[in-house]
Amino acid sequence: MFHPLRVSEVERLTDDAVAVTFAVPPELRETFRHLPGQHIALRRTSGGEEIRRTYSICTPAGADPVLRVGIRLVDGGEFSTYALKELAVGDLVEVMEPAGRFVLTPRAGRFAAIVGGSGITPVLSIAATLLAREPDARFCLVRSDRTVASTMFLEEVADLKDRYPDRFQLVSVVSREEQQAGLPSGRLDRARLSGLLPALLPVADVDGWFLCGPLGLVVGAERALRGLGVPRARIHQEIFHVDDAAAGATPAASSAAVRAPAHSTLTATLDGRSGTWPVQDGDSLLETVLRSRADAPYACKGGVCGTCRAFLVSGEVRMDRNFALEPEETEAGYVLACQSHPATAEVELDFDR
Template structure:
């Protein structure tokens, strides 16, 4: 089987547009037989959708797959389902809510992302858990459904936070998991702006609250993996709570869906931050750096313009370079830094282990040295 190209898009037909809440919909996409292997995905991965805009520019947005992943020994998926929450002023989410209808054809990139769980690699009688907020339920729904179906001895605890019951996405799907696996699926719901008749009191799930709540729900030390997904504040608070509970960093997986405060963005690495001064000193002197990039087995070397990111430099010469948000959130443009030094402006996608290993976000990386080489194929 030939591996799917990183930035490859294919036309997929929308078979259903289901309204989940007043501000969210689920899109179901049909995958034709000849593309099913290319769209084989791990539970937790995402799709990038694109369309042209009135200004002539291309708009790309990334949405997590909420449908279960296909079995590794079976055929690829016949259909894919993603959840789209309306964002104020969001060009693509507005398009999805007001214009997309069954029968429409969308340009869809092959699945990507590392916020995943491999059921086959799970230890015997494994216990997993997730803390999600809002649309952060989307990839975790796929993760939980796939794991529980594939591993009859596995357990999953879902702690979800939403504003109100009416704004909660995938209520029926989560309830179905509870009905199907009553002994193995634990659900805890917290509403931040609405009191519930039963369950936990309303309010935000912050670090202090989670530090007290999680040990009361499950044996924290025995959980094989934690999946944190949603707004930046929730993910960071949950991460701090787990560290306070002495959960090893290697057991936590994070995916940010919305960044409330860019000023709190984590830097790439200490070395890259320390090199920022050298990069700034060269600004205004014209394109004095070059980037060599390897993508789908082919390499090229091109100049990097003053102030330009490595991704933009590559895109001027390789339109198939993978990217989606260009905001340091989705991780689609992840690349391995082979040689040279770079400075990353923002990083909400790569975990500490990845940056320590040498991975960078091409959309946020600027050259510090005259020569930089990156590899999208690693």
């Protein structure tokens, strides 16, 4: 469900990024209480077209939530262009309740993150919440940015380093300029991470790895960790950008060749109410639901954010892309409705599970 929230602050972070803070009224504090690492979807209408985009919350989780997101300009991005050039204090924006499973419940242990660019956003919330709540926790952040000037949340990360010097470790790498100190410039690919990570921390002792950023970085980091013997269950991922070439090279786990039925119907349960509708030729299951239920959850429609996650109660589907669900989620029966097409004459989804 979306709620109109007023913008209380717009802070310029870099030449192409801003942090936007929303005022949460007392009656909605419980609604917008988030877990560290979760995101919100923002909605606006432009030229008669509805635009939705998902942005991670960067502030620590707490009883009195501060709803702040980082937005980086994307070439041709309608919402990011609006946010950087037009959005102002006092404006109203429709905001969906926090969602997402790229989260860490604070507990004792050693944790680490590998992030690229705006991938710092959810990890900043995760690290800040963990270190504040759990004195027996340690966190290592390995971040990659194009240049120092393009680095988001420099002050916030530096504050964590100053506040927790014995428990927060920071390693910064830039890919497009030389630094006078620190690591040599260049991309953090699989080969480089395979050599770097064991020199930074005891890889086998890390209780959870959080990878966030562009697809290439996340895939390279996962492969490096798996090559170093890290169990898959300790690796958590969130993709922030997928280009078309990469998307074509990374099909969904359930996209094996299956023949679509000539006619099919979808039964879906959402907010306790069920309905059954015919699936039009070529439509995704999300598009089928949206024709009758405008409140169906979605944001990116690209298989990246996971907002449209639903449980497959019965039938079979073909999922075109999946950059949001963990393997254990797909094994448990969850699919992305925006990427799913019927592979049997009848399909049933449950958005409430």
